[in-house]
Amino acid sequence: MPTMTAAQQRAQAKLEYDAFLASCPSRQLLDRISDKWVSLVLAALGSDGPNPGKDCAGQPRSMRYSELSRRLAGVSQKMLTQTLRTLERDGLLTRTVTPTVPVTVTYELTDLGYSLHHLMRGIKVWAETHMDEVLANREKYDTRTT
Amino acid sequence: MPTMTAAQQRAQAKLEYDAFLASCPSRQLLDRISDKWVSLVLAALGSDGPNPGKDCAGQPRSMRYSELSRRLAGVSQKMLTQTLRTLERDGLLTRTVTPTVPVTVTYELTDLGYSLHHLMRGIKVWAETHMDEVLANREKYDTRTT
DNA sequence: CAGGATCCCGCTAGATACTG
């Protein structure tokens, strides 16, 4: 096993983690990012809300806590805070505290977070795009006489 | 109450579904596909396990229940069955029962499921790829004296 | 404004046992 190309070594290193294995850390990571609020937070931070047409402008957008809270309709402060904390811990976003009169806290995606944003946004768009199809499939499934 | 404002109608027409809204069906769909087992099932069905090198060959791969059970280490029959049922109901995969001596059941992605597979696989790969980075970030976060 | 802390309910995931 002496000769191994650099590419092979790199490939091996990449396969180091396998989310199919229960004990693999990447399984936990997958579980963590496979979360409704995570996907929505990332989607919100990655693109501006009011004008979704001009998406992926390049630079991440920063948002305040209250902005996020409003954008993600129905989220509780607990879940929002919790989600933001874990995302910050994982290095997906940064939390900036500005000591203004009432304190101002802004959140912004890191490069790492932005890389995931692209994927997550795709998931969200998929859900919105294929909603009709899925709905139709469910109806077919539920009304089959079999 | 039957009358809807013009703004509401326009909003409805423009972006029929918006996962940011709590009441939108796509929010539920997003929640459903934002699931550990969903992502793993889709990842498993989309590409062969033993030889992941020859990925995305074009036609979906069919797998038996027991195959999936083995591939997704740590999954309970309940969760696997439940996940497969909902995915079937949503039209993401097909369930085929072959009345052999011991009954044989195979699962296979539909075109719709395959379209999602690409995205989900990206998420899984992302988790495996950036695991080290995330782990490092966590350590930094936990050991900061601030 | 942006959370921290606490209580507590509900659903869900897991374990176990049974079946066609």
Add this chain to the structure above:
DNA sequence: CAGTATCTAGCGGGATCCTG
């Protein structure tokens, strides 16, 4: 083999109150 059925513990997550 490929599930279904049942029971239960655990915790995800909402509601509420409080703070810098």
